Amino acid sequence: xxxxxxxxxxxxxxxxxxxxxxxxxxxxxxxxxxxxxxxxxxxxxxxxxxxxxxxxxxxxxxxxxxxxxxxxxxxxxxxxxxxxxxxxxxxxxxxxxxxxxxxxxxxxxxxxxxxxxxxxxxxxxxxxxxxxxxxxxxxxxxxxxxxxxxxxxxxxxxxxxxxxxxxxxxxxxxxxxxxxxxxxxxxxxxxxxxxxxxxxxxxxxxxxxxxxxxxxxxxxxxxxxxxxxxxxxxxxxxxxxxxxxxxxxxxxxxxxxxxxxxxxxxxxxxxxxxxxxxxxxxxxxxxxxxxxxxxxxxxxxxxxxxxxxxxxxxxxxxxxxxxxxxxxxxxxxxxxxxxx
Amino acid sequence: xxxxxxxxxxxxxxxxxxxxxxxxxxxxxxxxxxxxxxxxxxxxxxxxxxxxxxxxxxxxxxxxxxxxxxxxxxxxxxxxxxxxxxxxxxxxxxxxxxxxxxxxxxxxxxxxxxxxxxxxxxxxxxxxxxxxxxxxxxxxxxxxxxxxxxxxxxxxxxxxxxxxxxxxxxxxxxxxxxxxxxxxxxxxxxxxxxxxxxxxxxxxxxxxxxxxxxxxxxxxxxxxxxxxxxxxxxxxxxxxxxxxxxxxxxxxxxxxxxxxxxxxxxxxxxxxxxxxxxxxxxxxxxxxxxxxxxxxxxxxxxxxxxxxxxxxxxxxxxxxxxxxxxxxxxxxxxxxxxxx
DNA sequence: AATTTTTTGACGTACGTTAGTCAAGAAGTC
DNA sequence: GACTTCTTGACTAACGTACGTCAAAAAATT
Numbered sequence: 001x002x003x004x005x006x007x008x009x010x011x012x013x014x015x016x017x018x019x020x021x022x023x024x025x026x027x028x029x030x031x032x033x034x035x036x037x038x039x040x041x042x043x044x045x046x047x048x049x050x051x052x053x054x055x056x057x058x059x060x061x062x063x064x065x066x067x068x069x070x071x072x073x074x075x076x077x078x079x080x081x082x083x084x085x086x087x088x089x090x091x092x093x094x095x096x097x098x099x100x101x102x103x104x105x106x107x108x109x110x111x112x113x114x115x116x117x118x119x120x121x122x123x124x125x126x127x128x129x130x131x132x133x134x135x136x137x138x139x140x141x142x143x144x145x146x147x148x149x150x151x152x153x154x155x156x157x158x159x160x161x162x163x164x165x166x167x168x169x170x171x172x173x174x175x176x177x178x179x180x181x182x183x184x185x186x187x188x189x190x191x192x193x194x195x196x197x198x199x200x201x202x203x204x205x206x207x208x209x210x211x212x213x214x215x216x217x218x219x220x221x222x223x224x225x226x227x228x229x230x231x232x233x234x235x236x237x238x239x240x241x242x243x244x245x246x247x248x249x250x251x252x253x254x255x256x257x258x259x260x261x262x263x264x265x266x267x268x269x270x271x272x273x274x275x276x277x278x279x280x281x282x283x284x285x286x287x288x289x290x291x292x293x294x295x296x297x298x299x300x301x302x303x304x305x306x307x308x309x310x311x312x313x314x315x316x317x318x319x320x321x322x323x324x325x326x327x328x329x330x331x332x333x334x335x336x337x338x339x340x
Numbered sequence: 341x342x343x344x345x346x347x348x349x350x351x352x353x354x355x356x357x358x359x360x361x362x363x364x365x366x367x368x369x370x371x372x373x374x375x376x377x378x379x380x381x382x383x384x385x386x387x388x389x390x391x392x393x394x395x396x397x398x399x400x401x402x403x404x405x406x407x408x409x410x411x412x413x414x415x416x417x418x419x420x421x422x423x424x425x426x427x428x429x430x431x432x433x434x435x436x437x438x439x440x441x442x443x444x445x446x447x448x449x450x451x452x453x454x455x456x457x458x459x460x461x462x463x464x465x466x467x468x469x470x471x472x473x474x475x476x477x478x479x480x481x482x483x484x485x486x487x488x489x490x491x492x493x494x495x496x497x498x499x500x501x502x503x504x505x506x507x508x509x510x511x512x513x514x515x516x517x518x519x520x521x522x523x524x525x526x527x528x529x530x531x532x533x534x535x536x537x538x539x540x541x542x543x544x545x546x547x548x549x550x551x552x553x554x555x556x557x558x559x560x561x562x563x564x565x566x567x568x569x570x571x572x573x574x575x576x577x578x579x580x581x582x583x584x585x586x587x588x589x590x591x592x593x594x595x596x597x598x599x600x601x602x603x604x605x606x607x608x609x610x611x612x613x614x615x616x617x618x619x620x621x622x623x624x625x626x627x628x629x630x631x632x633x634x635x636x637x638x639x640x641x642x643x644x645x646x647x648x649x650x651x652x653x654x655x656x657x658x659x660x661x662x663x664x665x666x667x668x669x670x671x672x673x674x675x676x677x678x679x680x
Numbered sequence: 681a682a683t684t685t686t687t688t689g690a691c692g693t694a695c696g697t698t699a700g701t702c703a704a705g706a707a708g709t710c
Numbered sequence: 711g712a713c714t715t716c717t718t719g720a721c722t723a724a725c726g727t728a729c730g731t732c733a734a735a736a737a738a739t740t
Contacts, residue, residue, distance in 0.1 A: 355718075355719085356719045356720070357719085357720085358718070358721090359717085359719075362717095362718090369717060369718085370717070371716085374717080374718080393725090396724095396726065396727090397724070398725080399724085399725055
C-alpha cells in the first residue's frame with residue numbers, strides 16, 4: 001500500500017539497485033535497452049522519488065545571493081526583511097543579501113562580477129537596465145551561476161527568468177479601477193510618475209492610458225507629473241497642479257512618494273476630493289487607505305516574490321523542470337476593507 | 341557550518357542521544373532538570389528538527405478526508421480539482437474527497453458520523469450551520485479525529501480551526517467597491533444571496549450592509565433575493581426583479597449562480613446596466629469580467645485554502661505548534677485587467 | 681581466441697531522525 | 711541494607727535515497 005521505492009523498481013525491471021540509481025540520476029554507463037526497462041518499470045509502478053530522502057542523503061545545499069538596491073526605499077527594505085523572515089523556512093538553502101547603491105549600474109555590475117562560483121550557486125538581482133549590467137550578467141552566467149531578475153526585469157540579457165508583476169497589467173488594473181470610480185463624474189485624471197526613464201513606470205503608464213483612453217474616453221488624462229519617487233517633490237508638484245487645475249476627479253500615482261500624494265490631497269475641500277489609486281502597500285499607504293484619502297492600492301506580494309525566486313533558482317541549479325504556473329506574481333488590489 | 345543535529349544537542353547538553361530524543365518527542369521518563377538542560381542546549385544551538393529526516397524515519401501517514409457540497413457549484417468543483425491537483429505534492433499524506441448534497445445539514449451530519457477513525461486522521465468540511473452538524477462534529481472529535489471547517493465556518497462547535505476568508509471583510513470589500521463604482525450615480529443596490537443557512541452568506545451580507553449604509557448612505561439597499569446557489573433560480577428571480585424595479589445601479593451577488601446573474605443583466609439595455617460585483621473566479625465569472633458584464637469579482641485562493649487546510653490538519657494531528665500567520669486567506673479582488 | 685571496453689551487480693557508508701531493547705546507575709521506600 | 715522505581719546511556723535497525731568502490735559479466739574490438 002505504501003509508495004513504491006527504488007527497490008521495487010529494481011525488482012520489477014529485473015536489474016540491480018545501482019542500475020536504477022544510475023538511470024534515475026542520469027549517470028553514464030547504462031545501455032539504452034536497460035534504461036527503457038527501468039523507465040517502463042517506473043511508469044508501471046507509478047514510482048516517484050522520495051525527495052525528502054533524496055535531499056537527506058545527498059545533503060545538497062543551495063547557496064543563493066540576493067542583490068538589492070540599498071537606500072531608504074521602503075519597498076526594497078521590506079523585501080529584505082522578507083528574505084530574513086523566510087531564511088530558515090528553507091531547508092538545504094543558504095541565502096545571503098548584498099546591497100548596492102540604487103540606480104547605479106556600475107556598482108551592480110561590479111557586485112555581479114565579484115560573485116564567487118565557489119561559494120554561490122545562484123543569484124537574484126533587482127536589475128538596473130544598462131549594457132554593463134548585461135555584460136556582467138553574461139560573465140556571471142559563464143561561470144555556471146544561475147541568475148534571475150527580481151521586481152525589475154532586464155530583457156534580452158542572460159538572466160534565466162524574471163520574478164515580478166506584469167507592470168502593464170498593473171497599469172491597466174489601476175485604470176480599470178479609477179475609471180469605474182469616476183465613471184459617472186467626468187473630469188480630468190492626474191498621473192504621478194517617478195521618472196519615465198524607469199522601465200516599470202513607463203510600462204504602468206502605458207497600460208493605464210491604454211485602458212482609460214479606450215474604455216473611459218470621457219475622462220481627460222493629464223500629462224504625467226514627474227516626482228522622482230520623492231515625497232517632497234511629489235507633494236509640492238501635485239498640490240500646485242491641483243490648485244491650478246479644476247475638475248481633477250482622479251489621481252493615479254504609479255511610483256513611490258505616497259506620503260506626498262496624501263499631503264497634496266489633504267489640502268483639498270471634501271467635495272473636490274478625487275479618487276486616488278497608488279502602488280505598494282506600506283505603512284503610509286495603509287494609513288491613507290484607512291483614513292479615506294486613498295481609494296485603492298495596487299500591490300505585489302513580497303513574500304511570494306522571494307519564495308518564487310528561491311524555488312526558481314533551486315530548479316535552475318538542479319536543471320529540474322520548472323512549473324510555469326507557480327511563478328506568477330499577481331497584481332493585487334487592496335481597499336480599506338480587505339487589508340491583511 | 342551546517343545545521344546542528346540531535347548529536348550536537350546531546351553533546352552540548354551532556355546527555356545521550358536517547359535522552360534528547362525523549363525530550364524532543366515528549367516521551368516520559370526524563371527528569372525536569374535534564375529536560376531543561378536539553379531545552380537550553382536546543383535554544384543555544386538554534387537547533388531545528390530536520391522534518392524530512394523525521395518523517396522519513398517515522399514513516400508517518402496522514403489520512404485526510406475532505407467533505408464538500410456536491411452539485412453544479414463551480415467553486416466547489418474547482419476546490420475538488422485543486423485537491424486532486426495537489427494530491428501528490430503531499431508526501432506522507434493521503435487525501436480522499438466525499439460529496440454531500442448542498443445546504444443539507446442532515447446529510448452532512450450523516451457523513452460526519454460515518455467517518456471511521458480506523459482509516460481517517462483528520463477531516464476538512466464545508467460547514468452548514470446547524471445543531472445536528474454541531475452534534476455530529478462533536479462526536480467525530482470524540483473519536484480522536486481532527487477537524488477544520490473550510491470556506492464556511494461553524495463557530496462554537498468542536499471544529500479546531502477555520503480555513504477560509506473573513507466573510508464579513510469580503511462583504512465590506514464588495515460594498516467598498518460597489519459604493520465607489522456607483523458613488524456619483526445614486527440609486528438602488530440589489531443583493532443576491534444563496535441561502536442564509538450558510539454562515540458565509542449571512543456574514544457577507546452583514547459586512548456589505550455595514551459599509552454601504554454608513555459610507556454610501558445615498559444608495560438604497562434592496563432586500564436580498566434568495567437564489568440557492570442555482571443559476572436558474574438566480575437568473576429568473578433577478579430578471580424579474582430588475583424588470584419591475586427602476587433605478588438599480590448596482591448588484592452584489594454573494595453566493596454562487598454567476599451564470600444566472602450574467603443572464604439577467606444581458607437582457608438590460610446598456611444605459612441601464614448596473615455595476616456588478618460577484619464572488620469567486622470561475623470560468624463563467626471570468627468570461628463575464630472579460631465581456632464587461634461584471635465589474636469585479638471577490639475571490640479566495642482555492643489552492644491556498646487546500647494547502648492551509650492540509651498543513652493545519654497535519655499539525656493538529658501531530659499536536660505540533662501552529663503558525664498563526666500562515667493560515668490567513670486573503671480577500672482578493674479581480675477586475676478584467678488583473679486576471680491571472 | 682585474446683583483448684579491451686562497456687555495462688551491470690554487490691556491497692558499504694552516509695544523511696538525521698525515530699523507536700525500540702537492555703542494562704547500568706541514581707534516587708526513593710521500606 | 712535490601713528493595714523497588716525512576717532516569718539515563720549505549721546500542722541497533724529502520725526509513726529511501728545517493729554515491730562511491732570493486733569485481734563480475736557481457737559486449738565489442740582486435
